[in-house]
Amino acid sequence: MSRIQIDGLTKCFSKVTAVDRVSLDINHGDFLVLLGPSGCGKSTLLRMIAGLIEPSSGRVLLDGRDVTFTPPRERDMAMVFQSYALYPHLTVERNIGFPLRSRRRPRAEIREKVREAAELLELADLLDRRPRQLSGGQRQRVAVGRALVRDPGAFLMDEPLSNLDAKLRTATRGQLRALHHRLGSTIVYVTHDQVEAMTMATRVAVLNAGRLEQVGSPTEVYDRPASAFVADFLGAPPMNLLPVRAESHSGRVRLFAPGIEVALWEAGDFPARDIVMGVRPEHLVTVPTTAESPMFRGRVETVENLGSEEVAQCAVGDATLLVRGPRPLGLRPGEQVAVDAAADRLHMFDQASGHRLRWRAPDVSPSPPASLSPPSSSPPSSPRAVFASRSARPV
Amino acid sequence: MFVTLAAVEAPEVPASYPAARPSAARRVRRALPPFLYLTPGLGCLAVWTYRPLAEAARLSFYSWNLLPSRPKVPVGLDNYADVLQLPQLRSSLWLTVTIIVCLLPFSVVLPTIVALLTQQVRGRANAVYRALVFAPVLVAPVASAAIWEWLLDPRHGGVDRLLGSPVNWLHERGPAQLAVIVITGWHLLGFAVLVVAAGLAGINDDYAAAAQLDGATRRQIIRWITLPLLSPTLVLLALMTVLLSGQLTFPLIDTLTQGGPGDATTNVYYLLWEYGFKSFNAGLAAAAGLVFFLGFGMVAGCLVWLFEKLSFHDN
Numbered sequence: 001m002s003r004i005q006i007d008g009l010t011k012c013f014s015k016v017t018a019v020d021r022v023s024l025d026i027n028h029g030d031f032l033v034l035l036g037p038s039g040c041g042k043s044t045l046l047r048m049i050a051g052l053i054e055p056s057s058g059r060v061l062l063d064g065r066d067v068t069f070t071p072p073r074e075r076d077m078a079m080v081f082q083s084y085a086l087y088p089h090l091t092v093e094r095n096i097g098f099p100l101r102s103r104r105r106p107r108a109e110i111r112e113k114v115r116e117a118a119e120l121l122e123l124a125d126l127l128d129r130r131p132r133q134l135s136g137g138q139r140q141r142v143a144v145g146r147a148l149v150r151d152p153g154a155f156l157m158d159e160p161l162s163n164l165d166a167k168l169r170t171a172t173r174g175q176l177r178a179l180h181h182r183l184g185s186t187i188v189y190v191t192h193d194q195v196e197a198m199t200m201a202t203r204v205a206v207l208n209a210g211r212l213e214q215v216g217s218p219t220e221v222y223d224r225p226a227s228a229f230v231a232d233f234l235g236a237p238p239m240n241l242l243p244v245r246a247e248s249h250s251g252r253v254r255l256f257a258p259g260i261e262v263a264l265w266e267a268g269d270f271p272a273r274d275i276v277m278g279v280r281p282e283h284l285v286t287v288p289t290t291a292e293s294p295m296f297r298g299r300v301e302t303v304e305n306l307g308s309e310e311v312a313q314c315a316v317g318d319a320t321l322l323v324r325g326p327r328p329l330g331l332r333p334g335e336q337v338a339v340d341a342a343a344d345r346l347h348m349f350d351q352a353s354g355h356r357l358r359w360r361a362p363d364v365s366p367s368p369p370a371s372l373s374p375p376s377s378s379p380p381s382s383p384r385a386v387f388a389s390r391s392a393r394p395v
Numbered sequence: 396m397f398v399t400l401a402a403v404e405a406p407e408v409p410a411s412y413p414a415a416r417p418s419a420a421r422r423v424r425r426a427l428p429p430f431l432y433l434t435p436g437l438g439c440l441a442v443w444t445y446r447p448l449a450e451a452a453r454l455s456f457y458s459w460n461l462l463p464s465r466p467k468v469p470v471g472l473d474n475y476a477d478v479l480q481l482p483q484l485r486s487s488l489w490l491t492v493t494i495i496v497c498l499l500p501f502s503v504v505l506p507t508i509v510a511l512l513t514q515q516v517r518g519r520a521n522a523v524y525r526a527l528v529f530a531p532v533l534v535a536p537v538a539s540a541a542i543w544e545w546l547l548d549p550r551h552g553g554v555d556r557l558l559g560s561p562v563n564w565l566h567e568r569g570p571a572q573l574a575v576i577v578i579t580g581w582h583l584l585g586f587a588v589l590v591v592a593a594g595l596a597g598i599n600d601d602y603a604a605a606a607q608l609d610g611a612t613r614r615q616i617i618r619w620i621t622l623p624l625l626s627p628t629l630v631l632l633a634l635m636t637v638l639l640s641g642q643l644t645f646p647l648i649d650t651l652t653q654g655g656p657g658d659a660t661t662n663v664y665y666l667l668w669e670y671g672f673k674s675f676n677a678g679l680a681a682a683a684g685l686v687f688f689l690g691f692g693m694v695a696g697c698l699v700w701l702f703e704k705l706s707f708h709d710n
Contacts, residue, residue: 052604072607079608085601089623099609102619146609156608 002063002076002153002186003028004049009058011044018044020210021058026154026203031180031187033197036207037233042190043158045207049188050156051075062153073102078147079156082163084139086131086146092118093127096145103150117145137168144179154186161196173199194234198222206230224347228354231278231347237311237322239278243351247272253359258317262295264343265359275357278347281311281324286331287340294338296321300331314339448688455682460675467678474682481683483658483666491662494576495640501580502636503629506587510595511617513588525592529585536582536643540650543578547651568659571652575660578651579643587632594628595621626705634698638691663687 004026011019019041026032034042047053049060051072059068067075078099086095094101096117100110118124121141131139140160147155160176161169177200180187191197197204198218206213206221206229214226225231231239244255244262253264255277262277287294298316310329314321314337323329323339331337348357417425455474457467478484513524531539546553547564555562564570598621606616622629641664648654654661654669661669667687671680 047604050604050608052607072604073610073612075608077608079605081601081605083599083601085599085605087602087606087620098606098611098619102606102609102611102615146605150610 003061004154004186004188005059005061005064006045006049007059007061009045009048009060010056011041011048011053012056017210019048019055022207022210022212023058024205024212024215026186026188029184029186029202031177031189031200031202033201033204034188034190034207035192035194035197035204035233037192040207041210042192042207046079046156046158046188046190050077050079076153077156078150078152078154080140080143080147080158080160082159084131084143084160084163086139086142088131090130091127092123092129092131092134092142095131095142096123096127096149098146099150113149114145117149120148121145136164137172140164140172144176148179148183152185154188157187157189159191160189161191161193169196176200194236198234206233208233224356225278226356228276228278228349231349235280237281237324239280239347240284240319240321241276241278241349242316242319242321244275244277245272246275246348257319259298259319260296260316261293262343262346263293264346267359274351276349276351276354278349279341279345281322283345284321284323284339284341285325286323286329287338289336289338291338291340294340296339298337298339300333300335300337302333303329303331312337451681451684454677455685457678459677461671461677462675470678474678475686477679478683478686481666483661484663486658487661487663487666490572490660491640491664493572494579494644494662495637497576498580498583498636498640499633502583502587502632505580505584506591506632507622507625507629509584509588510591511621513592514595525589528588531582532585534582536646537650539578539582540647543574543647544651547574565651566656568656571656571660574651575644575647578647579640583636583643590632591625591628594625597628598624627702630698630702630705634695634702637694637698 004024006022006024006026009019009022010017022041022045024032034045036042044053048055051060051067051070055068059066061067062075062077087098090098093114097110097114100113114127115124118127121144123138123141123145126134126138126142131142134142140163143160161172164172173196180200189196189200201218203215204218204221205215208227208229214221214230216224216226221230222234225234225239228241232241242257242260244257244260246253246255248254248267248269249263251266251268253267253270255262255264255275260277284296289297296314296316298314298321301313301315301320304311304313305327308327309324310327310331312323312329312331314323316339321339323331323337349355350357454467456469456471458470458474459465459467509528513521513528516524544565547555549555549563549566550561552564554564562570564574602620602624603616606620611619641662644662645664645668648660648662648665652660654665663683664687667680667683670676670683
């Protein structure tokens, strides 16, 4: 087991900054998933941890030891590549035994350890085959076997499931989770697949354009996204993000835009500002169009059938609102629709930076819903209620 | 009662449903274009390669001195018997094998070393290195032979002055053979480096990265990963050396030594040429050509088999 600390790691390729001052503390036994879209720098970050790419600045510490410029073979890490990188001219047995062979371990020991790894991964019958004679799933297991045969301090995995079909991917996810549970090792796992991140990770680090957007448990990242980017990236279909104006109206916080009218907690006077309101499609419920003050009013455009659920795309003012619910949703294209949500399911983000906003009450005004504004003692210097932008970057 | 529902009901089709089949002329017209595109290439191959080959095969059964006015006399297998009894055959064959073996370091070993070393060099410097190594390939063999003749001049030539020795390079047996081999190797090196570099570029970087993380040293990676994966390229270069050594050495031998001193630099190709176009014994030369063609064909077949065996189709 190893603890990996990353301190302000940066990588620039000529004029492009692929990874921008990323700091992370990966604890013993963590299953940390680096999640982000293609080109966000997650693989570059992983390769810097592995030692395959030299960082432009910053440090990598392994169990407190600075390994920033230590060659890969002297770091106690094993890696599973997206391509698996199985040596095509060697048999499965030799592939799995390669890390031991290069460390000049005795033959008997190599054979014994390879056999153990092969049994663990159900590869015992395939030891004499070459990689090209294996199926995708078998190759993936050989790559994992090669990584775990020498019992490394940490596993690095670069999208190891992306070449498998959907069904095999689901099965392999379960196997990797079980393996992590069994070995208790530190795993750093790169993927762009949010399902992999949500199902396997103990912690998720979301990256965007080389920067760290948020680090937290899958639940935290999904339920309290630190930025509009995270909110949009996690969830399928993604969170509805709607530009609204927040202002004080009859002593309450009111968010409005064409087709949107949301009255929230009592607030007193505060300066009006444009913000982005977010709400997940599954947190929306349709209400009768005759309802008194629904949050959203619009028209159903299309309804998608997902089998167990339906997703309705509704035009609300100029914006599009996705509503997701069990089938049948009871909506038909062309219909007028009224939609509501619990106030504590709403998220707010700064329009310019995309950072999450929270409500900072000035004094004794009634406390707004918990998830929207985390409990905070209001600073005495703040005379007026404001939406405070929190840095999306962890401190 | 339960009734099974058909998953997808197929429409009823009458048994004599007419299939819309295009006419024969139309089908021919549609199939023709690929063959038309191939025609020029196939034509050239037939006219310049297969026809001469067939002619040579036919000629090998006749005695003829290349004069159009003289008749071709059929002699059966006599030419083949003569070829096998030629006094210079053994020495020229031996020289051919020696040249091929001595060229292998230039076409396989040195290029591998140079390509592995220049692999570390990145960017523009890499291109400059490769251009410098490749340059000799662009010099016409006869032109370079003329310059080498001047450089190898006894006493006054650049080589002797550099070595400080009075070796008469082109008129002594050993030195003449060495000169032919080294100059051919110098010609070949650049091209071979380029081929090896292309072979190295074709090896997925992930293998080396994985091996590094698996704890392998640079030397272990080269020995256990890079060289085995490069072996098809190296076999291809060996094949080229075997098959092209004749063509590569011929202009040098003809310009520098004319097969001499004595028959020190007469390889089988030069021998064949001497019989055909100096002694005007067309039948004997054709028979020799066919014997060598079959011999080299077998060697090439073995190397191609090895090439196929060593190729790892990774995906």
